[in-house]
Amino acid sequence: MASGRKKAFDENTALNAAMDVFWQKGYVGASLTDLTQRMGINKPSMYSSFGNKEALFVKATQCYLDTKMKPHLDLLFAEGVGLKQRLKNHMMSVVSMQCSDDGAKGCYLVLCQSELESGEIPAEAETLLKQADAIPKQIFTELFKTDPESIELGLNTKAAENALCLYTTLKGTAAMARSGVDKAQLEYSVDAVLAGISTQLH
Amino acid sequence: MASGRKKAFDENTALNAAMDVFWQKGYVGASLTDLTQRMGINKPSMYSSFGNKEALFVKATQCYLDTKMKPHLDLLFAEGVGLKQRLKNHMMSVVSMQCSDDGAKGCYLVLCQSELESGEIPAEAETLLKQADAIPKQIFTELFKTDPESIELGLNTKAAENALCLYTTLKGTAAMARSGVDKAQLEYSVDAVLAGISTQLH
């Protein structure tokens, strides 16, 4: 009996705002004052809705993976597009987001990496970040191994190797974007890497 | 008259220790407790010798540029070595350092980049970091423009463009190394980029 006062804010909207703050400042750099202000709520509301800063970070990270990272990965599996073009589309999509003016910049995962290494991020969030970090690697490798076009081109033997090369290059673009490198330069880099791989395999 | 007590520590050793801490944790992440503990001194000694945290950071960053960054750049100007080989030596040297077990990892400049963007680094240090960030770019461009072999290969017209590509790729390797990518993979990436550039120019 009795079901209490209604929430005066939307949890999902608030979570998106928190994601942006973490994305801009990292886990340690984002203070509760920063977070709650941008979320439009006060601290007790945050604690009752999300648990604590760590739990909020975990949920915000999951939100990033679902809404920001997945669209890029989907381009790798677009139907009716050749392997090479899909790879390019995928990488250019990442470059494009990194260089856009709206929203936060830089790779969420790369941004948190230094905090991971110095042990400033709690255990549960650390596990999630490491799992998320492994996703593109797995997908790239899997794609190279199972894609018909890849096998036809004789790429299967060097699949893992090439997947790793693309994956590392892709991760690099995030750091470059955050260093103020512009879009054209990044696209040129992506082209160069793709050309390099083609050369080595033909 | 009277010349006071002698210092019980070596300033240069202490500065190197401070550099390592900043390198691992960034400017904001490195607390005075972290710093002074690793430097083997207490806070008043640090303040009397270096001024404050900001001044210490500026000196530590200068130390990084002189002792860590310069050796890599020197490889670009080695005598009796071809341009392509010098570029490769230079990039592999960076990869090698990033993947070594001793000392801190990652690019000092990339590490501090997020703090730069969120305005957490004081003005003087910010200027120094931005200048340092521009050095490799300038050197790469200059090298492409003035190197006889480069001109002979007809690279001069696309010099700046290629320099930027190499520069961005190089910066990317630092982020990759910090993400746990191993040495062989990074070397493979460097090879791919160099191959890609050769393809585009011949």
Place this chain on the structure above:
DNA sequence: CTCGTTGTATACCGGTAGGTACAATTTAAG
């Protein structure tokens, strides 16, 4: 030795971090 100078050690300053106790307020069931 005395004395001024310099470095070291401890304890402390105001400010802010993450987190919480508590009272006031809103809601719906009875």
Place this chain on the structure above:
DNA sequence: CTTAAATTGTACCTACCGGTATACAACGAG
């Protein structure tokens, strides 16, 4: 309207941040 459950805002907790006042220890000149 009463009442119990849930959310809200304010004020506060301890811990640590960068920075410093102060007392003490080590030195060299005279």
